[in-house]
Amino acid sequence: MSQREQEVQGKYKFDFSWLAYIPIVLLLGIVPLIVRLVKTDIPAEYILYVTGNNIDMFSQYKSSFIFALVIAIGIILFLTFNKSYMKWEESTKIYYIVAALFAIMTALATWLSPYKEVAVWGLPNRAEGGVMIICYIIIMLYSFYVMNKGSDIKFVIIPLVFLVIVMTVLGIFQYIGKDLFFTEWGRKLIIPEHYAEDRALLTNLYSDGNMYGTLFHYNYMGSFAAMMLPLFLTLTCFAKGMGKKAVFAVATLGSAILLFGSTSRAGLIGVACSAIVFIIIFLKYLIKKWKIMIPLIIAGITLVIGLDLATNGAIFSRIPTLFRDIVAIIQPADESFDYRDHIPVRGIVHSEGQATIEMNGQSLTLSMTDEGIRFEDQNGEQVIYIYFNMGPEQTRYFTQDKRFEPFMFHVREVNGENYLQMSYAGTGVCWFSVNEESIHLVDQFTKEPMELEEPASIGFRGKERLGSARGYIWSRTLPLIKESPLLGYGPDAFAFAFPQNDLLGKWYAYETPSITVDKPHNLYLQIAVNQGLIALGAFLVLVGTYIVNAIKVYAFRRDYSSKEIVGIALFLAVIGYLGAGIFNDSVVSVAPIFWILLGTGMGINSMVQKEQKGVKKKIEHATIDMKSRKHV
Structure with a gap:
């Protein structure tokens, strides 16, 4: 060349x-x-x-x-x-x-x-x-x-x-x-x-x-x-x-x-x-x-x-x-802290077809009778709840009893089944299935029966609201690692591993339990x-x-x-x-x-x-x- x-x-x-x-x-x-x-x-x-x-x-x-x-x-x-x-x-x-x-x-x-x-x-x-x-x-x-x-x-x-x-x-x-x-x-x-x-x-x-x-x-x-x-x-x-x-x-x-x-x-x-x-x-x-x-x-x-x-x-x-x-991270945790002292509900228990909402100092029990839903306080006395029907999505039970006035129950029908959605001061809290035999807490999304969960937690006691509720998430996430340390739960599967039934913990951390982490x-x-x-x-x-x-x-x-x-x-x-x-x-x-x-x-x-x-x-x-x- x-x-x-x-x-x-x-x-x-x-x-x-x-x-x-x-x-x-x-x-x-x-x-x-x-x-x-x-x-x-x-x-x-x-x-x-x-x-x-x-x-x-x-x-x-x-x-x-x-x-x-x-x-x-x-x-x-x-x-x-x-x-x-x-x-x-x-x-x-x-x-x-x-x-x-x-x-x-x-x-x-x-x-x-x-x-x-x-x-x-x-x-x-x-x-x-x-x-x-x-x-x-x-x-x-x-x-x-x-x-x-x-x-x-x-x-x-x-x-x-x-x-x-x-x-x-x-x-x-x-x-x-x-x-x-x-x-x-x-x-x-x-x-x-x-x-x-x-x-x-x-x-x-x-x-x-x-x-x-x-x-x-x-x-x-x-x-x-x-x-x-x-x-x-x-x-x-x-x-x-x-x-x-x-x-x-x-x-x-x-x-x-x-x-x-x-x-x-x-x-x-x-x-x-x-x-x-x-x-x-x-x-x-x-x-x-x-x-x-x-x-x-x-x-x-x-x-x-x-x-x-x-x-x-x-x-x-x-x-x-x-x-x-x-500063909150640096400060020592208060081991005596109980977040349930800072929310309206401490627990929900079931017995003989009834659902009892435990509060600080009192409780409200829901049961089925021939006349419909009956509400009772911790002493077995009836609490008068008024049935109010204004059409679809407008039906509810409310009371003028000052002890329970913030608690309202909305009647919902999903796929032919009847449910009660409980709210507190306008914030949705949880759902109950309602039939002739019992009232039971259910998952708000799947509508499957559930019990309130109090999951294991590590650290951040009293600091659950830290970092826009990251303290709460981290405290409940750390124990998950112990359950499956080698392979985890699968990519993007965190939502299924997290204890979503911890409604009360979410209520304290997020000021609403109706959230999926x-x-x-x-x-x-x-x-x-x-x-x-x-x-x-x-x-x-x-x-x-x-x-x-x-x-x-x-x-x-x-x-x-x-x-x-x-x-x-x-x-x-x-x-x-x-x-x-x-x-x-x-x-x-x-x-x-x-x-x-x-x-x-x-x-x-x-x-x-x-x-x-x-x-x-x-x-x-x-x-x-x-x-x-x-x-x-």
Whole structure:
């Protein structure tokens, strides 16, 4: 081949390596924005808090697209696999081992779950079954595999900048009460045409001013912002080039707006964890550049205070409660505390076809007679309840007896069977089946007979309301791990494992017993209960290895290369998510972003380590050469 031909071939040679990043770009920039209504069915034996069709807007379609993109990843790997992209350094082998262990334990937990169908694909409105969790692992390993050039980081950063900007625009409209999903074009975008006339289908969206974007709940917006804010703030501070700094500054501002606009305390905790690690890593650099950093810190504080004033104190509205919760955690528990002293009902017992509602100092017994339902107090004296019938859904029993006046019984008919729904001061409490022979407490959803449950609990006595009832959830969740420590109950099966019959505990914690606890509000408890302690251990070793490795590579240095700055930014984003995970769990709207950033961070760290070792060897060789020359 002539020199001219070689020059022409080199001139028109195209690099198609970017095609491998298409799944990652879509997973980061498009999938989190998907909102589309779908009605899903679950088998009758799994009905817990839904009956018949269940509405999902934020999870099912995202889950389907994630699954499809993972299949695309498999095809790409089959067609283009390159052994040289595999990273087999001593520090990275453990990633493959523990990731495989996590996936294997997830698969076993799914296969052996007593709620297999839910464990495979997940519950409606969550859609995070075993298949999806294994998809996360594949996404992480693929991100680790393809990240081989520092310049490729643009395929991660650019879609994230786009995502933050879109989320910020949506979030601002939601914050001011003009949610774009409630507009005519917004409804057309997210609701299929055959459901267009059903105006009630948007009742699950939040219109109270909290920013949730397209992430299902403002708490998950907090997890998202806990990754994005430290990521883009780090890039803004240390990236080279005014153009890049300007773009990253816009993304940083958007991330801060999303963090505070979500009012998520989990997000604040995540950012606080990232801030601590930021200071540790950049300590020497911050001391060296203190004249620049102090004005930046003052500007940041001024900006946040300005946002708080502009929103009439909404920015800092939940921070006082966060500090109160932290203080409450530190304080010793009151072992004499009994939450039943603080709610109207202490228990419900059944005897000889009667149901007795035990209260503090008195009781009310319901029984069937030839004349209908009879109400008696603790002394056997009749309590006069008036039967009031104003048509369907308007029939009830109420009393003017001051002792029991807040207790009202609504007559309900479901599938031809008669029930009483008891309410207290307008709050629904429980349901009773009613027939000629007996009155008995039933599950409000399945209508199966039940007894009030007083489940085992660990810790948080008297602190059940801590963290929006997270103290209650955690105290009842910890004993579940002891019951099934190795494989858990199956992915997304937490709702079935949790003691839902603990109506009185819920009443105290949530101020209503009519609620289903379907998630632990803690990433680590979620893994332990759903997939078992081995899976949790594998996850902790995975992220722990990454954290230790990142600290070794980046901490306590005076200067950093552009690639190292990116590695640190990714590291801080991972820390933000893990910190928010103390109060939040995994969800398909946010989790893929975390797993991609984790895999990408692992890849950047591997590159940086190789470069650092190369520099170290050059210095060693230069030192040896200088010593040999002196000796000569």
